[in-house]
Amino acid sequence: MMQKININDQGFWLLTKGSNIHLINHQLPKGNAEDFAVQGKSGMIIGYIENQPLWLVEELDDERAYFSLRDQLYLPEELFYLLCRGVELNHFFNTHQFCGKCGSKMQIAEDEWAVQCRNESCHYRTYPVICPSIIVAVRRDDHILLANHVRHKGGIYTTIAGFVEVGETFEQAVAREVFEETGIKVKNIRYVGSQPWAFPNSQMVGFLADYESGEICLQEEEIHDAKWFAYNQPLPELPPKGTIALKLIEQTLELCKQSAGSIR
Ligand SMILES: NC(=O)C1=CN([C@@H]2O[C@H](COP(=O)(O)OP(=O)(O)OC[C@H]3O[C@@H](n4cnc5c(N)ncnc54)[C@H](O)[C@@H]3O)[C@@H](O)[C@H]2O)C=CC1
Ligand SMILES: [Mg+2]
Ligand SMILES: [Zn+2]
Numbered sequence: 001m002m003q004k005i006n007i008n009d010q011g012f013w014l015l016t017k018g019s020n021i022h023l024i025n026h027q028l029p030k031g032n033a034e035d036f037a038v039q040g041k042s043g044m045i046i047g048y049i050e051n052q053p054l055w056l057v058e059e060l061d062d063e064r065a066y067f068s069l070r071d072q073l074y075l076p077e078e079l080f081y082l083l084c085r086g087v088e089l090n091h092f093f094n095t096h097q098f099c100g101k102c103g104s105k106m107q108i109a110e111d112e113w114a115v116q117c118r119n120e121s122c123h124y125r126t127y128p129v130i131c132p133s134i135i136v137a138v139r140r141d142d143h144i145l146l147a148n149h150v151r152h153k154g155g156i157y158t159t160i161a162g163f164v165e166v167g168e169t170f171e172q173a174v175a176r177e178v179f180e181e182t183g184i185k186v187k188n189i190r191y192v193g194s195q196p197w198a199f200p201n202s203q204m205v206g207f208l209a210d211y212e213s214g215e216i217c218l219q220e221e222e223i224h225d226a227k228w229f230a231y232n233q234p235l236p237e238l239p240p241k242g243t244i245a246l247k248l249i250e251q252t253l254e255l256c257k258q259s260a261g262s263i264r
Helices: 077-095 170-182 244-263
Strands: 010-017 020-022 030-032 042-049 052-057 066-068 106-108 115-117 131-140 143-149 160-163 185-197 202-213 223-230
Touching (some): 010 042, 010 066, 020 077, 052 077, 077 185, 131 170, 131 244, 143 170, 143 244, 160 170, 185 244, 202 244
Parallel strands (some): 010 052, 131 202
Antiparallel strands (some): 010 020, 020 066, 042 052, 106 115, 131 143, 131 160, 185 202
16 A cells, blocks of 8 residues: 655665666665655555565655666565566556546555546556566477577577467467467477566566477567577577576576487
């Protein structure tokens, strides 16, 4: 619930600007509201760290130092995901100021994470928008399929990812995205795990899959390059530690190794 922050409220303080968060010496500010001049602002408790409340403070037009949440992937998983929650809620509140049904002003709900229409005869509620996006590592014997995406400025090679379309299963989305982006057909699609991804509001749903058929054919608007990499040859630059992409790649490389072992 959003409330006015009191001078003696205490805990950890999450101040966000888009996908950037305020840090002091690489740490979340911790202490009394007064220490960080957030008393009188609106805030809500969105979780607990070391038994201390984590306060999400309304986005401020201030001169504090903000840093990209992407650069905090080294943090313990649970903490990183709590920060994702804050960034995603802030994005949601900022982009849902008016009712999608009647156009009246929305307000933040009292009893759950939602916004509610102020119009008495409407009261329509909207919940935080989370966009499911599949992500998949594809294996062909002892090789892994990795792609250099147009959105990556550097030379990183990673897994295939893409948003789930309305009216399709996650597994269908996996098969469709791999085929669209690389021309490869996959089989044996299995779920591995998920990851909140606050850029701005994706929910990564991670899979492994095996090669079925086809030759690499790039979707050039999205993919610069895609190749099969042997697990025991030098690999390209991979995504950073903490990403589900890297986890899927590591698991697949292990399977490549096992597959090479079983051939011999
Ligand atoms: N955490 C991780 O390890 C990784 C996360 N990702 C994330 O996966 C997500 C999807 O990857 P892409 O290849 O970009 O998706 P994509 O292959 O579906 O292409 C992006 C395009 O999909 C359309 N689209 C459909 N629904 C959308 C939605 N809800 N939000 C934004 N665009 C939507 C837009 O036209 C957009 O240009 C991205 O947010 C990316 O940051 C990607 C790789 C690794
Ligand atoms: Mg994609
Ligand atoms: Zn309304």
